[in-house]
Amino acid sequence: MSAYFRQVCAIVKKDVLLEVRSRDRITAMGAFAVLAGVLFNFSIDTTTTRPQDVAAGLIWMTLIFGGLLGVGRTFHLEAQDGAFQGVLTSPVPKDAIFLAKVIANFTLLYAVSLLVLGVFALFFSLDIGPNLPWIMVILALGSLGFVALATLFAAVSTGTTMGETLLPVLVFPLLVPMVVFGVGSTGRLMNGRPFDEVEGNVRMLGAFAFAAVAAGAVLFRYVVED
Amino acid sequence: MWPGTRRDCTYVSPSAIYAATGVDTNAPTESPTLEAIGLVREYGPVTAVDGVDLSLDTGEFLTIFGPNGAGKTSLLGMLAGATRPTRGEVKISGLPISLSEHDWRSKVGILSHRGFLYARLTAEENLRFYGELFGLDDISDRIAEHLERVGLADRARFEVRQLSHGMRQRLSLARALLHDPDVVFLDEPYTGLDPSAAGLLRGVLNELKDGRRTVVMVTHNLTEGLQMATRVAIQVGGRFVWEQDASDIDFAGFERQYHAVVEARS
Numbered sequence: 001m002s003a004y005f006r007q008v009c010a011i012v013k014k015d016v017l018l019e020v021r022s023r024d025r026i027t028a029m030g031a032f033a034v035l036a037g038v039l040f041n042f043s044i045d046t047t048t049t050r051p052q053d054v055a056a057g058l059i060w061m062t063l064i065f066g067g068l069l070g071v072g073r074t075f076h077l078e079a080q081d082g083a084f085q086g087v088l089t090s091p092v093p094k095d096a097i098f099l100a101k102v103i104a105n106f107t108l109l110y111a112v113s114l115l116v117l118g119v120f121a122l123f124f125s126l127d128i129g130p131n132l133p134w135i136m137v138i139l140a141l142g143s144l145g146f147v148a149l150a151t152l153f154a155a156v157s158t159g160t161t162m163g164e165t166l167l168p169v170l171v172f173p174l175l176v177p178m179v180v181f182g183v184g185s186t187g188r189l190m191n192g193r194p195f196d197e198v199e200g201n202v203r204m205l206g207a208f209a210f211a212a213v214a215a216g217a218v219l220f221r222y223v224v225e226d
Numbered sequence: 227m228w229p230g231t232r233r234d235c236t237y238v239s240p241s242a243i244y245a246a247t248g249v250d251t252n253a254p255t256e257s258p259t260l261e262a263i264g265l266v267r268e269y270g271p272v273t274a275v276d277g278v279d280l281s282l283d284t285g286e287f288l289t290i291f292g293p294n295g296a297g298k299t300s301l302l303g304m305l306a307g308a309t310r311p312t313r314g315e316v317k318i319s320g321l322p323i324s325l326s327e328h329d330w331r332s333k334v335g336i337l338s339h340r341g342f343l344y345a346r347l348t349a350e351e352n353l354r355f356y357g358e359l360f361g362l363d364d365i366s367d368r369i370a371e372h373l374e375r376v377g378l379a380d381r382a383r384f385e386v387r388q389l390s391h392g393m394r395q396r397l398s399l400a401r402a403l404l405h406d407p408d409v410v411f412l413d414e415p416y417t418g419l420d421p422s423a424a425g426l427l428r429g430v431l432n433e434l435k436d437g438r439r440t441v442v443m444v445t446h447n448l449t450e451g452l453q454m455a456t457r458v459a460i461q462v463g464g465r466f467v468w469e470q471d472a473s474d475i476d477f478a479g480f481e482r483q484y485h486a487v488v489e490a491r492s
Contacts, residue, residue: 080345085342
C-alpha cells in the first residue's frame with residue numbers, strides 16, 4: 001500500500017470511528033431528513049400539485065440543508081484539544097487530508113441521502129423503482145460535489161468568528177449548477193422518463209463533482225496553513 | 227515568449243532531484259540540526275516574535291523562559307513548522323521545510339500544551355493513528371514500548387476523555403516521540419502535572435538527552451527547565467534578551483537573575 005493511500009485510509013478510518021462513537025452528525029442529519037420529509041408532506045396540496053413534480057427539488061434541498069448540518073461540523077471534532085494541528089504537523093500531504101475528509105463526509109452524506117430518498121418515496125408515494133439505480137448514481141455525484149465544496153469551506157469558516165453561520169453564505173452560490181443539473185435529472189427520472197433524456201445533465205453533474213474535488217484538493221493547503 | 231524562457235519546462239520535485247543526484251536528505255550534514263534565521267511572526271500590528279536567530283546541534287537541549295506574551299509559543303510553533311513565519315526561515319539539518327516537507331516533518335516531534343489527541347479514541351488508537359500518518363512499519367511494537375515508557379500500558383484501551391490531565395500529557399509525549407524524531411519541541415510540558423506525573427515526565431525527558439536528539443523546551447518552571455537544559459534563553463518582547471550555556475549558570479541565583487532580566491527588558 002502506498003504511503004499516500006495509507007495516510008488517507010488512516011484519516012478516513014479515524015473519522016468514521018469517531019462518528020460511530022459519537023453519532024453526533026449522523027443523528028442530526030438523519031433526524032433533519034425525516035422531519036423535513038414529514039413537514040414537506042404536509043406543506044403540499046396534493047389536489048393541485050403532483051408530488052412527483054416537486055419531490056426532486058425538495059429532496060435536493062433537504063440534502064443540502066441536512067448536509068450542512070453534518071459537514072459543517074467536520075473540523076469541530078478536530079479542533080478539540082488541537083488534534084487537527086497534530087495532523088497538520090505530521091508528514092501528510094494536505095491534499096491527502098482533504099481527500100480523506102471528503103471520503104469520510106461522502107460516506108456519511110450518501111447514507112443520509114439514501115435515507116432522504118426513502119423518506120420522500122414513502123411520504124410522497126413516489127414510484128421510482130425502474131430508475132432507482134440511476135437516481136442513486138445522481139445522488140452520489142451530487143453528494144460528492146456538495147461534500148467537496150462544503151469540506152473546503154468548512155475549513156475556512158471554522159477559523160472565523162462567524163463559524164457555521166458563514167458556511168451557507170460561502171457554499172450556496174457555488175451549488176447552483178449542482179442543483180440545476182441534479183434536480184433536473186432526478187425530477188425527470190422520478191416521472192418515469194428514460195435515462196437517455198437526462199444523460200447530459202448527469203455528465204455535467206459528474207464534471208461538477210470531480211472539478212470540486214480537484215479544486216478542493218489544490219486549495220485546501222492555502223486554507224489550513226497558518 | 228520572453229528571451230531566455232522555455233515552453234518545454236517540466237516541474238521536477240525536490241525529492242526527485244535528491245534521488246537523481248544521490249543526495250540523501252537523512253544523511254548527517256555539517257549544518258546545525260536546527261537553525262532559525264531572522265524569524266519574525268506578526269499578527270496584524272502585533273509582533274509576537276521579532277527576529278530570532280538560533281543554531282542548535284544534535285544533543286543540545288535549549289530551554290526558553292519568558293513571561294506571558296513574550297512570544298515563546300509563537301516561536302516554538304514556527305520552529306516546529308506549525309506556524310508559517312512572517313519573515314525568516316527554519317532549517318533542519320540544513321533543509322528548509324519548503325524543499326522537502328515530508329522529510330522535514332518526519333524529523334520533528336511536538337508536545338504542545340494542547341494534546342493533539344482525539345478524546346473519543348483510546349490511547350492505543352490515538353498512537354496507531356499517528357503511527358499510520360508517520361508511515362511507521364512496526365506500529366504495534368512501538369505503541370507498546372511507548373505506553374510502557376510513559377506508564378500508561380494499563381490504560382491502552384481507555385478513551386482519552388477517561389484519562390486525567392496528567393495521563394493525557396504523558397500520552398501526548400508518547401505521541402510526540404512515537405516516530406523517534408531527531409528534533410523535539412516541548413511547550414509547557416509540566417503544566418497541570420502533580421509531583422508524581424512531573425517526576426515521570428522528568429524521567430522521559432532525561433531519556434531524550436541521549437545525544438541523538440535536539441530538544442527545545444518552553445516552560446515557566448525554572449527548576450525543571452534548568453535541570454534539563456544544556457542551553458538557556460530568556461525571551462521578552464519577541465526577542466532573546468539573554469542566552470547562556472547551562473554549565474555557566476548559577477542555579478541558586480537564577481530566579482533572581484531571571485526576574486532582573488525580565489524587569490529590565492519589559
